[in-house]
Amino acid sequence: MNISSEQYEIPVRCAFKELRDPATLTDHPRNPNRHGQRQIELLAKVIRHQGWRNPIVVSARSGFVIAGHGRLAAARLLGVDEVPVDVQDFETEADEWAHLVADNRIAELAEMDDEGLGEILRDLGEVEDFELEWSGFDDEALKDLLGGKDEVPAGSTSPCRGLVAEFGAAPFSVFDARSGPWQDRKRAWIESGIASEEGRDGDLTFATSSQPQATYEKKAEIEAKDGRPLSWQEFAERFPEAMQQSGTSIFDPVLAELALRWWCPAGGRVLDPFAGGSVRGLVAAKLGLHYTGVDLRPEQVEANERQAAAFGAVEGSARWITGDSRNLPELVDGEECFDFMLSCPPYYDLEVYSDRPEDLSAAGDYAGFLEAYREIIARACERLADDAFACWVIGDVRDKRGWFHGLTMDTVRAFEDAGMRLYNDAILLTPAGSLPMRVRGQFEKSRKLGKTHQYVLIFGKGEPAKVAARCSLAVLPAEAQE
Numbered sequence: 001m002n003i004s005s006e007q008y009e010i011p012v013r014c015a016f017k018e019l020r021d022p023a024t025l026t027d028h029p030r031n032p033n034r035h036g037q038r039q040i041e042l043l044a045k046v047i048r049h050q051g052w053r054n055p056i057v058v059s060a061r062s063g064f065v066i067a068g069h070g071r072l073a074a075a076r077l078l079g080v081d082e083v084p085v086d087v088q089d090f091e092t093e094a095d096e097w098a099h100l101v102a103d104n105r106i107a108e109l110a111e112m113d114d115e116g117l118g119e120i121l122r123d124l125g126e127v128e129d130f131e132l133e134w135s136g137f138d139d140e141a142l143k144d145l146l147g148g149k150d151e152v153p154a155g156s157t158s159p160c161r162g163l164v165a166e167f168g169a170a171p172f173s174v175f176d177a178r179s180g181p182w183q184d185r186k187r188a189w190i191e192s193g194i195a196s197e198e199g200r201d202g203d204l205t206f207a208t209s210s211q212p213q214a215t216y217e218k219k220a221e222i223e224a225k226d227g228r229p230l231s232w233q234e235f236a237e238r239f240p241e242a243m244q245q246s247g248t249s250i251f252d253p254v255l256a257e258l259a260l261r262w263w264c265p266a267g268g269r270v271l272d273p274f275a276g277g278s279v280r281g282l283v284a285a286k287l288g289l290h291y292t293g294v295d296l297r298p299e300q301v302e303a304n305e306r307q308a309a310a311f312g313a314v315e316g317s318a319r320w321i322t323g324d325s326r327n328l329p330e331l332v333d334g335e336e337c338f339d340f341m342l343s344c345p346p347y348y349d350l351e352v353y354s355d356r357p358e359d360l361s362a363a364g365d366y367a368g369f370l371e372a373y374r375e376i377i378a379r380a381c382e383r384l385a386d387d388a389f390a391c392w393v394i395g396d397v398r399d400k401r402g403w404f405h406g407l408t409m410d411t412v413r414a415f416e417d418a419g420m421r422l423y424n425d426a427i428l429l430t431p432a433g434s435l436p437m438r439v440r441g442q443f444e445k446s447r448k449l450g451k452t453h454q455y456v457l458i459f460g461k462g463e464p465a466k467v468a469a470r471c472s473l474a475v476l477p478a479e480a481q482e
Contacts, residue, residue: 015055017087040077059087062090185254253279253283260283263340263391269289269336271338274325277300290317328380340390390415391457392457398448415459422458423460429453
């Protein structure tokens with residue numbers, strides 16, 4: 001914890017006889033209690049938030065501090081000019097010593113109800129903008145209290161007991177798509193019939209090198225026999241059976257579920273200006289929402305519709321429209337308004353989805369891409385209702401020299417120019433896949449780090465409190481928590 005040396009105006013909320021400069025107070029030379037640095041830092045944080053709830057007790061007989069040594073040390077750390085002091089009379093030196101000991105000993109004899117304490121702390125953890133350290137518990141103490149059953153991530157101020165079971169993931173700013181619970185839920189969604197890669201066969205060009213180790217070993221074996229290196233495209237054409245992953249990026253259905261549950265009103269209408277595969281639409285429909293996705297490619301729209309027809313009963317609906325989202329006013333009824341936006345746009349030229357001139361992924365340069373990209377964001381934001389959220393999944397990409405284009409920050413600026421503000425940002429940790437095998441050469445040659453994350457940006461339109469008040473699907477149904 002960092003406590004700066006600047007002075008604080010600490011309100012006094014307790015009875016006291018006088019205010020004194022802490023530099024004029026003298027610790028009792030026989031004080032048996034030792035206050036560690038961590039305790040003093042934590043106490044200083046509590047006092048700074050709560051104000052003075054107890055005075056420092058000073059003996060009129062000796063002038064020594066009898067009770068409140070920790071508070072005095074915290075005051076010195078905070079750099080305050082005055083502290084509340086209660087000057088009390090003690091008849092003898094023995095009375096001073098007795099009170100010096102009893103002040104802490106009596107409190108030690110109390111028995112703590114850990115279960116009741118845990119409930120209070122969990123309730124405090126749900127209070128917005130409240131730090132649990134103000135209660136005197138830091139992360140280490142919380143770990144001890146929870147008996148090691150639940151992880152308290154570094155830097156957190158709230159226990160996460162049951163958060164994953166209750167919400168599908170802990171509502172922290174890091175989503176771990178590598179974790180067991182996340183992978184189990186993803187597997188359940190895929191087994192329900194989602195095959196978002198359909199509709200891209202033969203049309204999507206990209207780096208196909210994201211393969212498991214067996215595929216790398218097969219490629220190395222063929223290269224040794226041929227006496228020359230093979231491009232991934234040539235290898236895939238000659239040995240299609242060895243390619244275990246197409247390389248097509250598939251939107252994570254768990255992330256779609258979390259975004260829709262956490263930031264979309266129940267029964268709401270969802271707009272997706274970069275629809276791509278079927279995942280976001282099918283998940284939305286399953287959750288009882290009404291999804292509209294726009295995609296340039298009729299083949300993709302047809303594949304998504306086939307998926308939806310075979311998916312089974314849903315409480316909501318999903319529709320896909322073929323077209324360019326720059327033309328949203330013509331594609332979607334001008335009177336139709338949406339309650340949430342969820343999308344994952346092209347990451348410039350990282351994946352090229354078609355050779356259509358209007359396809360952003362085939363733009364000739366970043367400036368051309370950005371101009372069209374900003375226009376689509378503006379058109380989509382216009383169709384959002386007041387007091388609505390938008391969830392955007394994005395990642396940065398490099399130019400040919402290796403510098404980042406800054407797509408994430410350009411996205412934030414585009415939304416701000418369209419009248420929306422950034423409300424949450426999170427990191428999505430993705431499975432490493434074959435990256436450990438690929439990154440060595442990349443790093444040794446260029447010092448580029450292997451990327452295993454994307455950004456999840458949440459924007460708000462309107463008043464944050466009103467936007468949040470409209471969301472009601474956050475908690476998973478009881479059967480999903482078991």
